[in-house]
Amino acid sequence: MENIKLTIDNKIVEVPRGTTIYKAAKKLDIDIPVLCYMDLADLNIEHKPGGCRICVVEVEGRKTLAPSCSTEVSEGMVVKTHSIRVLNARKIVMELILSDHPKDCLVCAKSGNCDLQNLAIKLGIRNIPNQDIAAMSTYRTDFSPSIIRELDKCIMCRRCETMCNEFQTVGALSAVNRGFMSVVAPAFEMDLEDSPCTYCGQCVAVCPTGALTEVDHTNQLIQDLANPAKTVIVQTAPAVRAALGEEFGMEPGTLVTGKMVTALRQLGFKYVFDTDFAADLTIMEEGTELLDRLSRFLKGDKNVKLPILTSCCPGWVNFFEQQFTDLLDVPSTARSPQQMFGAIAKTYFADLIKVKREDLVVVSIMPCLAKKYECQRDEFKVDGNPDVDYSISTRELAHLIKRANMDLNSMPDEDFDKPLGESTGAAVIFGATGGVIEAAVRTAHELYTGKELEKVDFKQLRGMEGIRHAEIDFGGFPLKIGIAHGLGNARKLLDDVRAGKSQFHAIEIMACPGGCIGGGGQPLHHGNMSIIQKRMEAIYKEDLGKPIRQSHKNPYIVKLYEEFLGKPMSEKSHHLLHTHYVDKSKKIIFMK
Amino acid sequence: MSRIKVELRKDQIDKIKEICKSFNNEGGELINVLHKVQGTFGYLPAEVQEAVASELNVPVAKVYGVVTFYSFFTMLPKGKNPISICTGTACYVRGAEKVLEEFKKELKIEVGETTGDGKFSISCLRCVGACGLAPVVMVGDKTYGRVAPEMVKDILGNYKD
Numbered sequence: 001m002e003n004i005k006l007t008i009d010n011k012i013v014e015v016p017r018g019t020t021i022y023k024a025a026k027k028l029d030i031d032i033p034v035l036c037y038m039d040l041a042d043l044n045i046e047h048k049p050g051g052c053r054i055c056v057v058e059v060e061g062r063k064t065l066a067p068s069c070s071t072e073v074s075e076g077m078v079v080k081t082h083s084i085r086v087l088n089a090r091k092i093v094m095e096l097i098l099s100d101h102p103k104d105c106l107v108c109a110k111s112g113n114c115d116l117q118n119l120a121i122k123l124g125i126r127n128i129p130n131q132d133i134a135a136m137s138t139y140r141t142d143f144s145p146s147i148i149r150e151l152d153k154c155i156m157c158r159r160c161e162t163m164c165n166e167f168q169t170v171g172a173l174s175a176v177n178r179g180f181m182s183v184v185a186p187a188f189e190m191d192l193e194d195s196p197c198t199y200c201g202q203c204v205a206v207c208p209t210g211a212l213t214e215v216d217h218t219n220q221l222i223q224d225l226a227n228p229a230k231t232v233i234v235q236t237a238p239a240v241r242a243a244l245g246e247e248f249g250m251e252p253g254t255l256v257t258g259k260m261v262t263a264l265r266q267l268g269f270k271y272v273f274d275t276d277f278a279a280d281l282t283i284m285e286e287g288t289e290l291l292d293r294l295s296r297f298l299k300g301d302k303n304v305k306l307p308i309l310t311s312c313c314p315g316w317v318n319f320f321e322q323q324f325t326d327l328l329d330v331p332s333t334a335r336s337p338q339q340m341f342g343a344i345a346k347t348y349f350a351d352l353i354k355v356k357r358e359d360l361v362v363v364s365i366m367p368c369l370a371k372k373y374e375c376q377r378d379e380f381k382v383d384g385n386p387d388v389d390y391s392i393s394t395r396e397l398a399h400l401i402k403r404a405n406m407d408l409n410s411m412p413d414e415d416f417d418k419p420l421g422e423s424t425g426a427a428v429i430f431g432a433t434g435g436v437i438e439a440a441v442r443t444a445h446e447l448y449t450g451k452e453l454e455k456v457d458f459k460q461l462r463g464m465e466g467i468r469h470a471e472i473d474f475g476g477f478p479l480k481i482g483i484a485h486g487l488g489n490a491r492k493l494l495d496d497v498r499a500g501k502s503q504f505h506a507i508e509i510m511a512c513p514g515g516c517i518g519g520g521g522q523p524l525h526h527g528n529m530s531i532i533q534k535r536m537e538a539i540y541k542e543d544l545g546k547p548i549r550q551s552h553k554n555p556y557i558v559k560l561y562e563e564f565l566g567k568p569m570s571e572k573s574h575h576l577l578h579t580h581y582v583d584k585s586k587k588i589i590f591m592k
Numbered sequence: 593m594s595r596i597k598v599e600l601r602k603d604q605i606d607k608i609k610e611i612c613k614s615f616n617n618e619g620g621e622l623i624n625v626l627h628k629v630q631g632t633f634g635y636l637p638a639e640v641q642e643a644v645a646s647e648l649n650v651p652v653a654k655v656y657g658v659v660t661f662y663s664f665f666t667m668l669p670k671g672k673n674p675i676s677i678c679t680g681t682a683c684y685v686r687g688a689e690k691v692l693e694e695f696k697k698e699l700k701i702e703v704g705e706t707t708g709d710g711k712f713s714i715s716c717l718r719c720v721g722a723c724g725l726a727p728v729v730m731v732g733d734k735t736y737g738r739v740a741p742e743m744v745k746d747i748l749g750n751y752k753d
Contacts, residue, residue, distance in 0.1 A: 165651065165654070170651075171650075171651025171652075171653055171654065172651070172653060173653055174651065174653035174654045174656065174657035175657050175661075176653075176656055176657045176660045176661070177660045177661070178660070178661050185653070186653050187638075187641070187642075187645075187651070187652035187653040187655070187656040188638050188641075188652075188656055189656075195653070196651075
């Protein structure tokens with residue numbers, strides 16, 4: 001491609017035609033401040049609406065300032081990124097944005113992690129003129145089971161809209177109204193709960209202000225921990241240990257499993273368990289279901305539904321319950337690991353420690369916001385008492401640890417409690433795209449062929465590409481596997497299934513970029529995808545270090561089946577570990 | 593926003609389908625489709641937007657976003673006698689604002705609303721090309737020029753039955 005030569009801040013740079021001034025400056029290590037702009041290169045998403053005007057620069061010969069994020073370079077262009085005129089303009093733009101923005105930074109959930117706040121600091125904003133004449137934004141706040149929309153704080157960057165529509169293809173959010181009244185909202189400004197929202201939380205993950213945040217369960221948790229009548233136990237999802245350290249200044253990809261266990265114990269949890277245990281359990285159930293469907297298919301059963309779709313991801317479950325309701329009998333009926341854990345904790349484990357169901361509080365630490373909603377589903381309650389009482393995100397856990405004056409950096413390493421804390425390497429990789437299906441293959445392969453695997457790594461299933469496929473030799477039978485992360489990618493595979501064109505036997509789907517490691521409840525990556533890559537490496541590192549790396553070899557899982565469940569897909573398993581899906585499509589058309 | 597619950601009849605749904613089809617059911621034609629559909633139904637209630645969204649395969653949220661962005665589109669049915677008050681520059685400087693206030697006071701409705709009996713609705717527009725007659729008010733197809741607030745009662749009186 002043809003190259004263009006231009007000058008930025010007296011330095012000459014050469015970039016391909018079509019490059020924006022912002023990116024050309026980046027090549028020179030000149031960091032132009034941005035606000036609405038978002039570059040998620042690995043996801044093929046570059047959001048550059050040019051709306052906020054913070055990134056303006058001066059271009060010689062041009063009357064007006066140019067938004068550098070969306071202005072392409074031209075030959076011989078001379079650009080100044082920090083002239084007096086530019087700095088003044090940025091300051092005024094920022095003052096105008098802040099003029100109708102709430103000033104409750106002291107108590108805002110995003111405080112300290114807010115792009116708008118950081119930019120105000122960077123631009124040296126010390127007072128906000130026009131406040132007396134600017135009408136403050138007064139949009140109602142919308143509470144859903146997972147996400148809070150406080151739209152007074154919306155600055156119309158529309159990043160959330162891009163994630164919801166382009167990446168996830170959920171279509172719950174759009175810019176509505178105009179002028180001062182404009183916000184990003186669902187159709188007819190209905191509550192998020194009534195919209196097709198899947199609670200994947202990717203909107204929250206990219207929101208630069210406090211407009212979109214998670215429902216905070218930390219105060220409830222503190223109350224429960226302080227209540228002597230309650231036995232409070234915790235489970236931690238695999239992706240949490242690969243990201244929590246970032247909130248304490250550690251390098252992305254630092255594994256903090258042992259430190260996290262210590263911190264949880266010091267916070268006052270009676271038992272610190274691992275969702276990974278339930279992930280091993282999931283493999284037993286889901287893997288058995290896969291083999292069951294496969295053997296029926298090979299015997300010529302025409303009614304068998306293939307491909308089987310994984311069902312661990314609650315965002316993904318919400319997605320197909322709303323948009324692919326004709327395929328409700330295709331996904332595995334296995335509950336997610338979070339819910340399997342809850343069901344076992346409040347039956348098997350409650351009996352073991354002789355605590356009544358209603359006195360046992362099961363808390364989960366999740367990289368996910370959809371998990372908050374999943375806990376509340378009626379299917380996962382017994383007489384109104386939920387199997388998992390509530391879920392808190394990785395970010396919430398970090399806040400809680402800091403609030404308790406603890407520093408994760410100086411924590412010693414401790415081990416999870418037994419029996420629900422024992423897990424294998426197969427369970428750890430549930431946190432990354434491709435991990436669930438690799439774990440399933442590690443077990444299903446042995447059960448199918450009756451032979452022990454020499455090597456349990458299936459690297460052809462790993463990676464960051466949005467849609468991947470691989471063929472695994474099952475003792476002469478080629479098992480065809482599809483993998484997608486991001487609901488937009490999932491939709492492509494689903495469209496094939498719907499059209500009867502899918503070539504796969506099994507498909508793994510995770511709603512978030514990179515899988516749970518890129519979940520909506522994780523430390524904010526601010527668009528830096530290399531952070532997610534490093535979390536993924538950490539997950540596979542933990543797998544490699546585990547003495548047992550196949551779910552069916554977890555001795556506590558074996559014991560659980562012997563003492564309690566019988567065998568996979570037994571009646572008891574069906575009752576406790578499987579679920580059914582509900583047609584929620586009417587929700588989209590439903591009007592209040 | 594106040595809403596009116598509408599149940600679409602089959603022939604109405606067919607009409608929406610026909611309009612969408614005439615634009616090849618292309619999402620990019622959303623504005624043109626909405627224009628045509630509003631021309632047929634008089635307004636764009638939620639149910640109509642949902643039907644359009646499903647025909648064009650675009651999220652309802654996006655359809656609603658477009659409907660609420662352009663002031664031409666309305667989610668409320670216009671009255672039998674739609675009143676349009678020009679608030680363009682020429683009319684504005686000659687007192688259109690006061691005329692508008694008088695209409696709002698007489699009819700007890702806001703801009704964009706319709707009276708309970710469905711007789712009148714008020715909207716504002718910008719310039720009908722009769723600036724010499726400013727301020728200008730249109731009721732249906734009839735144009736009134738040099739309107740003063742005192743004339744409002746008489747104008748409404750023309751549409752008593």
